[in-house]
Amino acid sequence: MIFCEKCFLDSEIIPIIHECGEIGECQICHSKNVYIYNTDKHDELTNLFEELISIFTPAILLPDTFPKSEIRMIKSELFSNWNIFNRRTESEIYGIVTKVCKERYEYSPELFDSPIGLKELYETDYIEEHSLLTTKTWEGFVESLKSKNRFHTHYINLQLLDKFCSYIRKPYKKGTLFYRGRISTESGYSKDDMGAPPNDRASEGRANAKGISCLYLADSIETTLHEVRAGAFDYVTIGTFELLEDVIVVDLKRINLISPFIFELDCREHAINKEHLNKINNEMGKALRRSDSPLDYVATQYISDFIKSRERDNKAVYAGVEYKSVMNETGYNIAIFDESLFKCTDVEVYAIKNITYNKQKI
Ligand SMILES: [Zn+2]
Known part of the structure; x- marks a missing residue:
């Protein structure tokens, strides 16, 4: 194939397919x-897929207590729970994995042709040691932060969170440009007025608690106009911010897209945490309404604060976190912990001509 x-x-x-060097x-x-991969000539992908598939157990060997709703065929599991294939159907995925893992398919056909499940997902000892959330659910974690213990929770495994963050590091080079918008008058704000608010005026945000200043920037002018929720006939001052040194941020919009094939990654541990990683991604990108409580931010603030606290040789490891824009689907934002990493180099005032509302009857 x-x-x-x-x-x-x-x-x-x-x-890996690139390195095979064959075009066709x-x-x-x-x-x-x-770039193509011919399963008759190459075996570079075999070990990777065998390792992933072998974390699953054939349904007949699962304990009776294993929930039937969590049992499915491997092709469905790979199709719906993993971000490995690009718009391929279940039957195409079946074809690819049975050819890539042809020897394994010969001596363990039950993994490919019969239903399977992830046994460890319901093993208490395994979950206690390897789950990102000891509360077992994201909702339990959020509730514990809101109403039990805000700063010293035992409900999240920080060592594991650190590990997952290390897989989604994103470097930015000195000189990269980002944007920040503020609704203004026609005459606009000066460059000095475009930075993050001082600590005593910092309100809470997705990545910062009240009183802790944080510089929120966007990838494009378009995204900033959405983020400030500019209305028709508003004037918006857009500041251009230039990065002053090379930095690394944690790209939280990829936290649910981590590859299971990363060399040092434990596939099984990754698999049991997929649901939690999806929740972190959803929570970072969740639209908040004006009426929402500041407490709705506590979980993402907790995660951002942890990322901010990581240090090596007395220097912060990460300059900030990146997350997708709720207001502009194709855009993204970064929350920068130390605003002195950027300099506002230019300001321009835009007048909003019109806006489009998309609605749905409730
Ligand atoms: Zn193709």
């Missing part, structure tokens, strides 16, 4: 002149 790089989304698989036509998605 011949498939190509375009059949995949996974950040570890695509470079894909038998699955029919792309032409693309």
